[in-house]
Amino acid sequence: MAEITQLGFALLGLIHQQPMSGYDLRKVFASTAMGSYSDSPGAIYPALHRLAARGLVRGAMKKSGSLRTRRVFTITPDGSAAFKSWLKGPVTRPDVMRRVDDLLLRFAFMDQALGRAGSVRFLRQFAAEIDSYISELRQFLGVHRNQMPTSGRLAVECGIQQYTSQLEWARSSIAVYQRRKRESK
Amino acid sequence: MAEITQLGFALLGLIHQQPMSGYDLRKVFASTAMGSYSDSPGAIYPALHRLAARGLVRGAMKKSGSLRTRRVFTITPDGSAAFKSWLKGPVTRPDVMRRVDDLLLRFAFMDQALGRAGSVRFLRQFAAEIDSYISELRQFLGVHRNQMPTSGRLAVECGIQQYTSQLEWARSSIAVYQRRKRESK
DNA sequence: AATGTCATGTAACTAGTTACATGATTTA
């Protein structure tokens, strides 16, 4: 069975929060900080139908007042399980290298679906993987810095700074959860 | 005529630096900080053929010692022009929102192809666009912060920090070029 | 009456993915 795409998981996550129609989902992508996903109907409707065909969501026609009938999608138990197992997946090197945005999307959904413990577990993995990738980038720079043009070197340095800022963020976010835990005692 | 993809420009940029075979290019993607591009033959060889079909690169068979004959690609004047016009393109909001990596790739090539002035022009545009996007994110957070789960809020804050670090990088990089300019006088 | 927005969808095209094929040459 083909894998669920990032867009699929983004849809699943939003529907997990509350039932939504395709149109609602498009508006979310168009208007919130989740702008990295396409709000084009040619992407969203087929993706929703794929999720429905696997039984991860269920669509029901719903007349809302005077407007056109909408197909509102609700998550199924299977869908909820698939979503949570996606959230729980490990943070890998390729994720960190080329899909940090997707990792942050995963994290954004985490509290509600897995609770504080899940979020903290994710952040620790995230921090560890970033930390090790920063070392790799530094090493790369050390070896190649003299053969690189200035802009090439600066571009790599931008990456290092960016990951460093994300590492700090992850550590301070763990602290936020721990503070909250103490307070709730 | 269909547009050239990011992978296409990445290939064009590397070939612009020096003639290379498909195999060489794959190794670059697999071994350097340009890991965000696929090193799969099913992506690279067709992409090279597309560039060749447009006359942007030209491939020539070359026997190198004892190994299998390689097809070494060289950039053409048309290819060089297309590459430079890509480098000179504006830094847009969608670029900043979902393709910062691609922007940094563009920048990494910039020194050699456009010189210091081009790099600085790029950095100024980059900084301006990032700055305005940070404002947008802060505003979004201000409006929605109370309706968001902790992890959602933190995820947006991670984005803000990341862009802030990139903004600082851009400004200090401009300074690097200016210092160098003074020194060379 | 014309235009705009709500809402869902499809068709044609494109580029990327995985997996395999090919064959030469080098190393164990």
Place this chain on the structure above:
DNA sequence: TAAATCATGTAACTAGTTACATGACATT
């Protein structure tokens, strides 16, 4: 001789893109 590496390629599949179609209702 078997396995690994060099080097290029193709086939089948997938999901995304742009652009269009459809029709109900709302606004001007």
